[in-house]
Amino acid sequence: MNSVKSILKVVLNAIIVAALSYGLYYFVFNIWLSSYTNHGESVEVPNLSSMSIQQATQTLDELGLTYEVDSVNFDPKMKPYSIIDFYPNSLSKVKEGRRIFIKANPKTYRPVELPDLVGKSKRLAFTQLDISGLKIGNIIYEPDLAKDAVLKILYKGQIIKPGTVLPRFAVVDLVLGRGMLTGVRTPNLVGLDITSAKNSIKENFFELGQIKFIGSSQDTIGARVVYQFPFGGDAYDQGQPIDIWLSNKTMSEIKNQLKMLDREYKKFDEDTIQGNQYLDMLNKNNPQPKVEEIKVEASTSTAPQAPKVSEEIIIE
Structure with a gap:
């Protein structure tokens, strides 16, 4: 009898536990969770x-x-700031707080960076500009050894550097090297100071060669170019060096030194003449012109002195 009561008690307890569990489950998953x-x-x-x-x-x-907006790609066929697409689609049923993904049209194209083109070939520069979304305007050629290589990039007339941010489809001009010309007349530098001589050489796309001095002074402030090689007016290739001689003395004071330079560079025994005059004389087979020798009167109180030997300093 006692064993039967024990079994009934266990069964009753199990029923009570099951009922409570079901009630708790129903409350959590049907009432509280639905409300939450x-x-x-x-x-x-x-x-x-x-x-x-x-x-x-x-x-x-x-x-x-909530929403997330993507406005990277510009569509010129649509108005700026208009909605291109969105997801979920309209009339879809979503819960409050759901994120809506929106693709919007920006105000204009996204800016682009100028690629590094300096030193690159014309063909490669054209390709990279097209990939970057930039347009090519004028092609400008300047004398340079690197033929058809990019020397500079211009935007609205100003030089711009790689990495400059530009509007997409902006127009840029390219400055390319056209190679150096041959047989170009060299500028006449005699009589110029060192700064003017350098500028003249650069403007004519030659290079400055050796700088030498005639006389004891090596001061360039008051010095003038008294000799050059190749000579002014000679046919010469651009990009090649021009050597110059400087002196603080007058041409008459260094007459003998100039004659020595003529013998070395012109193979000519008379006084200094311009290089183009000498070449024209040879081409026309004219007789050698006589140049009147300039005599410098010495003081009666002192004996005539031998001319000083020129002092040359080479500045690389």
């Missing part, structure tokens, strides 16, 4: 296609929906 997650409640996604991005975000805020 707004089960059965939904929000209808509005049609955003006719709205601007400002109107769309304001509408979603009012409905309790």
Whole structure:
């Protein structure tokens, strides 16, 4: 009898535990959870296609929906800040707080960076500019050893550096090397100071060669070019060096030194003449012109002195 009562008691306890468990399960998953997650409640996604991005975000805020906007790619066929696409689609039922993905049209194209083109070939520069979304305007050629290589990039007339941010489809001009010309007349530098001589050499696309001095002074402030090689007016290739001689003395004071230079560079025994005159004389087979020798009167109180030997210093 006692054993039967014990069995009934165990069965009764099991029934009570099962009933309590079922009640707790029903309460959690049907009453409390539904209330917590707004089960059965939904929000209808509005049609955003006719709205601007400002109107769309304001509408979603009012409905309790979140959003993520992608405005990277510009579509010129659509108005700026208009909605291109969105997901979930309109009339879809979503829960409050659901994220809506919006693809919007930006105001204009995304800016691009200028690639590093200096020193690159013309063909490679054209390809990289096209990939970057930039347009090529004028092609300008300047004398340079690197033929058809990019020397500079211009935007609105100003030199720009690699990495400069430009509007997409901006027009840039390319400055390319055209190679050096041959047989170009060299500038006449005799009588110029060192700064003017350097500028003249650079403007004519030659290089400055050796700088030498005639006389004891090596001061370039008051010195003038008294000799050059190749001579002014000679036919010469651009990019080649021109050597110059400087002196603080007058041409008559260094007459003998100039004659020595003529013998070395012109193979000519008379006084200094311009290089182009000498070449023209040889080409026309004219007789050697006589140049009147300039005599410098010595003081009666002192004996004539031998001319000083020129002192040359080579500056690399």
